[in-house]
Amino acid sequence: MAKVNYVACPSCHKEYYIDRILSDVLETNPNQILKCPYCKQEFNLGGGGDTKSGHDSKSGAASTAPIMRR
């Protein structure tokens, strides 16, 4: 079975699956904006500012949760 990577949303505390490449990005850039599929809130894992380079950027809520591997 493949190992999969999860993050937990700091707003609703639900966990969801992220792909391997995004997981690698988060290792070097924990401020990458993520979006929870359950509560639709944006957040990041590093607690820093928004590093999203696209339009419609919003500041992300901070999470101290690491990437979890199963």
Add this chain to the structure above:
Amino acid sequence: MNPCMRSYIEHLERDMPSHVIRVKKEVSAEFEIPAILQLVEARKKQPVIIFEKVRNLNGTISELPVVINLFGSRERLADSLGTTVAKLPFECLAREKPVPPVVIDRAKATVKQVVQKGDAVDLYQLPIVSHHEMDLGPYLTSPSVWVKDPETGWTNCAILRVYVAGPRHLVVNFNAARHTNYYFNKYKALKRNVPIILVMGHHPAFYMGAQTKLLTDEPEIIGGFMGEPLELTASETWGDKMLVPAQAEIVIEAEMSTSEVEIEAPFGEYTQYYGGQRLNPTCKVTAVTRRKDAYYLDIMPGHADHLLLDAPMIEAYLFNRIKAVVPGVTAVSMPVSGTARLHAYVQVKKSNDGEPKTVIATALSSDYRLKHVIVVDEDVDIFDEEQVLWAIATRSQWDKDIVTIPGMMGTRLDPSANDIVTTKGGIDATQPVDRRSFPKRITIPESVMSRIKLEDYLAPDVLKQL
């Protein structure tokens, strides 16, 4: 004028009325349309469903009806190419030839009846569907995304999922190993944004032609499938430098960034599991053009609507690869139960007992996603899974008829695989070539079967109940 989605639906309602259902009651685009389709599918039916009154992302009733499950039936796909289910893969191969498109004046292009540009664009007016509970949000699932090679001028067409991140803001997902990414990387090297066209709603032959896997100017192949030159007209954003299908229902024009990425997914994949959240290129929409009374086409991810569309073409490619080494192959089927990607049923008229395992090895190395191959004799209908399972039950022995090949390249979307490495296998469910060593299958005399008609023996009301 080219045949179009509208003319095909009119044909279905006229000539195959059991294949179309219209829902007049108001529905929400958020999950309700997929829920209704799933309940209809549970009754073992695959009609096209047209939702006439759909609440859009602005919370108002959209001007556009939603059409879903257009591609959910092999019978309809075959009908759209004027052939039968059994001959459909071969018809696809026969049509996979270039017919150059023609450019027509925009006045004759029905897709230009409504034009919105710049700040006037509001994708939230469209009845964009949210499909599965954990999807990140509403997705366009039917766009044939057109990208032009900046070197050759060829256009690649690929049905891609597109996340609607804002009223003029999209995020597009594409496979790193496919042609869209090949062209994307050329624009990236040139430090240029990628002009893209999203074509939503056209004749099924258009969509089947757009799903071939050739690296060529694919609108020419679409012409081959449609049996006539595809009519194109100038885009709003790039004029004659980027052409759009003139008789499509809706066309979205956008610029895809080669430097900015954004979060996209989870999304329900063809395996019927969610794919993980990922980063994909952002797009800014520059124009939306459509017919005045356009249908909004949605393809239901992970269901027959999604899985069957390119199954005939995959079957045709696989058939040719097998035919090169085992000439007795007579048919290939990729069933929906195997997501039309992971399982193949192969029918052979074998001439020696080594052929079924040769078929298995050849097929498994011909498509990286294909994981299990079941080989049956010519008396087994490979489009009837009960017959295939019967052949396994009565014509295979696990100590000698099973092939297992560990460590092959597969698909990362298969959750049972170890990332891209998977174990593949197959079952030889054929009788020995020497049929004298095997019992004879039960049959009713053909002379009787051919003369017995149920309507001669059963009352019409009883017949209707069957």
